[in-house]
Amino acid sequence: MLARLLQRYGRSPVVFERDTHVDERPQGGSLDLHSQTGQYAMRQAGLEIAFAAASRPEDQGDRLYDADGTLLFDRDDPTDDRPEIDRTALRNILLEALLPGTVRWGCRVAGIIPSADGFVLVGEGWTEQFDVVVGADGAWSQVRPLLSDAKPAYEGVTLVELGFDVARHPAINRLTGSGKMFAVGDNRALITQRNGLGHIRGYAGVRLAEATAKEWRASSPEQLQQVLQDAFAGWAPMLREVVETGDVIGVRPLYALPIGHQWKSRVGLTLLGDAAHLMSPFSGEGVNLALADAVDLAGALTSDGGWTSVTRYERTMSRRAAKAAEGAAQGLNGAFSSEGVMPVLEHYRARIRRV
Ligand SMILES: Cc1cc2nc3c(=O)[nH]c(=O)nc-3n(C[C@H](O)[C@H](O)[C@H](O)COP(=O)(O)OP(=O)(O)OC[C@H]3O[C@@H](n4cnc5c(N)ncnc54)[C@H](O)[C@@H]3O)c2cc1C
Known part of the structure; x- marks a missing residue:
């Protein structure tokens, strides 16, 4: 999503992906995109028609049973606005929206070395210099340790x-x-x-x-x-x-990660999604937050405000994620x-x- 938005702003992002090809591993279950975050991002990226075609508004029902099999709650309301979409379908929409060659498949980033003009990414048999590096590399981010000592806890x-x-x-x-x-x-x-x-x-x-x-x-x-x-x-x-x-x-x-995870802003290096605010799936917000982060970060990186705009993005993102992370912790402790x-x-x- 970030790469798509940056390309719309005329920038030249490169995405390094450790998977060797698009179908290397199953992507996981269906997701519901929320109107103010996930769906908002799809609209900002000009992908709302592709999303509407691939999503399933008819699959928003909720049922709750106790262990004896008694049905306690059954709701199927067509007015809900959280259409479901398979992860593979969402990922394909985003990939197809990128200019050819944007994603470097099979390129695991193994190190990030600060240099005079930014950062050098190091992989197996390759290095490349960038002025800005965004860690969108999930729970076990390689980028996060350059910004923060926080580690995911079980x-x-x-x-x-x-x-x-x-x-x-x-x-x-x-x-x-x-x-x-x-x-x-x-x-x-x-x-x-x-x-x-x-x-x-x-x-x-x-x-x-x-x-x-x-x-x-x-x-x-x-x-x-x-x-x-x-x-x-x-x-x-x-x-x-x-x-x-x-x-x-x-x-x-x-x-x-700890709820409200923040770090001291560092020019040229930032995070989005799970790399910044990993939480349990019990708020149903992780993908939605990651997409909303991408919109805010693309805006910050292309504004006239320099790195101050990115620092502002980091604060907004951290506040938004903290609220969802509290919900996720409550949801997990309520369910178990x-x-x-x-x-x-x-x-x-x-x-x-x-x-
Ligand atoms: C069981 C489960 C159910 C969930 N259900 C929901 C849900 O219903 N709704 C919801 O909103 N969220 C849900 N989530 C959370 C959601 O999956 C995450 O929040 C979301 O995937 C985060 O996106 P991301 O892009 O930040 O990270 P990821 O999806 O983890 O993507 C990171 C990418 O970086 C790549 N990568 C990692 N390290 C490197 C490296 N060193 N070099 C190159 N590439 C690298 C990975 O291969 C991957 O493609 C669920 C999570 C789990 C575990």
Whole structure:
């Protein structure tokens, strides 16, 4: 998004991407873009028509079950303005909007060395000099350590990502309804989420020590399915089907940077997205914030205000992210508590009252 906007302003950005090609790895579940951040960015980038064509406003429903399989909340309101889009579709829209050759695939940045005129990026067998470097390189950013000592901390919860197909999993299809299904019990949760092209993405989440999460990452899909079946033993059979029939895609321990993470501004070097404000997905804001950051940073980098404008961007971004990060921490602690489903039900009800 930042590269697209800079090109619209007549600048010449280069994107270094460690993936060797666009389809190297699955990009993850469906996202809902919010009107004031994600959708706003798509409009600023002139990509709102492509977004409207690829997004799914019909998939915004929410269902909540307790561990016994009692349906406590079921909402499917077509007036909501948070259309879903598959990550791959969103990424393709952004990639196709760039001038050819903007993305250097298979170029992992391994080092950033300050120089007289800016910074030298160092990769395997290449170096290149830039006047401005933006760390848009996610949770384990290579750029962040040049600005801040902050490190992501484990949030105590791990999600196992699961894949389903509507055709092969009719019961999961019925359970998921028109958007997202959440089932919450004692310190654990199951989520299924409708994606495009007949796919459904699932997550089985548990509180887990970090060392155990690392062991899970090294386990086979069969071993993982067994530990998940043990973790969700006693849940309603229709919910247990999520862990019994899903294809294991990966293990995702959740990490977050300190809420309100900031750094002393340094000319020529800044951050956006998860590199600046990693948080758990329980506010549903991460991608939306990253897109909004890109709009603000593109404006700052192309204004007449010099680096002062970027410093202002850093403050605005940090404030906006802090609010979302508080929501994410509350959301995670509400979903994984010994009070079971009640905090989540209250959150859903409060959201309706606010609408
Ligand atoms: C399970 C889960 C569910 C989520 N659900 C949602 C949701 O519903 N809604 C939402 O808004 N957010 C959600 N998020 C959060 C969202 O995924 C992130 O906030 C978002 O992807 C951040 O975007 P980013 O561009 O900052 O970082 P990333 O998406 O991590 O992208 C960073 C890119 O940099 C590349 N890279 C990294 N290091 C290097 C390097 N050294 N050299 C070159 N390239 C490098 C990576 O390959 C990657 O392409 C979820 C997160 C998780 C884990």
